[in-house]
Amino acid sequence: MKAQRYYALDLLRSCAILVVTFYHVWESSFGDDKMLFSAGESVFGLLTPFFLNYWGYSGIILAIVSFFLIGHSHKNLNWQRYLLVTVGLLGMAAHDQTDISDVHTWSWNLYAYLLISLLAVQFIPKNRKVLIGLSVLSIFILLIPIEMYQSLKEGLNPFAQQMLIGDLDVNTTIGWGLLPWLAIPLLGFCTGRIIRDTLKESWVFHGFKNEHWILLGAAALLVAIFPMNPDINISRTGFYYYVFSGSLWFFWSRFLVIAIWIRLSCLTVVNEYLGQFSWMRFISDLAWNKYFGLCYFVQFAFIPWASEWSNHFRDQPRLIDLYWVGLLLTTELCARLIVFSFKNIKLSANKFAGRA
Numbered sequence: 044m045k046a047q048r049y050y051a052l053d054l055l056r057s058c059a060i061l062v063v064t065f066y067h068v069w070e071s072s073f074g075d076d077k078m079l080f081s082a083g084e085s086v087f088g089l090l091t092p093f094f095l096n097y098w099g100y101s102g103i104i105l106a107i108v109s110f111f112l113i114g115h116s117h118k119n120l121n122w123q124r125y126l127l128v129t130v131g132l133l134g135m136a137a138h139d140q141t142d143i144s145d146v147h148t149w150s151w152n153l154y155a156y157l158l159i160s161l162l163a164v165q166f167i168p169k170n171r172k173v174l175i176g177l178s179v180l181s182i183f184i185l186l187i188p189i190e191m192y193q194s195l196k197e198g199l200n201p202f203a204q205q206m207l208i209g210d211l212d213v214n215t216t217i218g219w220g221l222l223p224w225l226a227i228p229l230l231g232f233c234t235g236r237i238i239r240d241t242l243k244e245s246w247v248f249h250g251f252k253n254e255h256w257i258l259l260g261a262a263a264l265l266v267a268i269f270p271m272n273p274d275i276n277i278s279r280t281g282f283y284y285y286v287f288s289g290s291l292w293f294f295w296s297r298f299l300v301i302a303i304w305i306r307l308s309c310l311t312v313v314n315e316y317l318g319q320f321s322w323m324r325f326i327s328d329l330a331w332n333k334y335f336g337l338c339y340f341v342q343f344a345f346i347p348w349a350s351e352w353s354n355h356f357r358d359q360p361r362l363i364d365l366y367w368v369g370l371l372l373t374t375e376l377c378a379r380l381i382v383f384s385f386k387n388i389k390l391s392a393n394k395f396a397g398r399a
Contacts, residue, residue, distance in 0.1 A: 049112075049308040050314055050324075051308035053332045054326060055308070059108075062094045065087070067346055072349040085363055099285055100297050102218075106227045110228040111231040111232070112235060113164065113231075113232055114239065115238060115239045128161060131157075132152070134343070135153070135154055151217055151220070152217075160228035164229065164232040167236070174233040175233070177230075177233045178233045178234060180226075182230065185226050185294070188291050193208060206220065208222055211287055219287075250311075330379050330382065331375060337378050338374050
């Protein structure tokens with residue numbers, strides 16, 4: 044049985060992927076130098092302010108959409124997902140640490156956050172009341188100002204500080220602390236599981252009269268009044284600090300737009316409308332959407348080249364545009380090849396087992 048595609052979610056995730064790969068290229072190319080290009084020098088420079096101001100929460104988008112789809116899935120245990128996250132965790136630890144055998148020197152990173160998140164949602168019961176309760180709790184956790192979580196650091200060792208709270212120093216930001224960001228996968232998973240077990244005839248899918256127009260209007264209004272913070276700038280702080288140190292209204296003005304878009308994606312009228320376009324079906328069928336975890340992992344095999352070519356990017360800014368597009372395309376092709384090869388190996392193994 045072919046899994047249902049939520050076209051609006053695929054569209055949202057595709058936009059977030061563009062921004063996240065953009066950030067990875069920028070960070071890997073220039074590190075702490077915070078190199079910027081002008082709008083006239085490259086597409087990269089043209090898009091930097093737009094991506095930062097309006098798509099700075101793309102990492103959060105990818106997290107909540109991915110866990111929404113995990114919750115919506117009927118597969119209880121996906122060992123490939125755990126394998127990718129574990130290998131990614133070990134790979135980042137090996138890259139970041141001079142002595143990987145000394146666990147006391149390990150730094151908290153995204154893959155550690157993802158592994159804890161996967162383990163946390165794995166044991167959530169299917170009881171609807173529990174799912175609703177955890178959703179409400181997650182929203183409450185996200186309503187607490189980030190400064191209050193930062194104040195809990197006292198008395199914790201450095202690794203516990205990173206893991207539980209994160210580090211918001213301008214030059215050494217370590218994001219994805221469990222407080223409050225574990226609430227993102229919990230909320231996404233619980234919402235996906237609730238919707239998965241909801242009858243197709245429910246208002247959840249059919250909505251209210253003109254609901255999609257009202258929601259689109261509300262999202263447009265929120266975008267129009269997005270608060271900007273001139274004191275937090277990519278040239279001085281980078282994406283990480285910009286994202287994880289935002290004020291409560293700074294975060295929620297954007298997160299509400301994400302929530303509205305997820306709600307829209309569940310409406311049958313929206314799904315059917317988008318599904319009639321061949322370009323939308325093409326985007327939805329990309330490996331970046333169908334095998335996002337694999338693509339996210341594969342791209343890190345090519346990211347180190349950005350550092351090697353950074354001097355060329357400085358001299359010829361258009362080259363960073365080509366590298367960015369090339370990274371997306373190469374990752375797409377490699378992921379498709381890996382999936383194709385894996386399916387063939389699995390098919391051959393099943394044939395061999397059948398003959399035996």
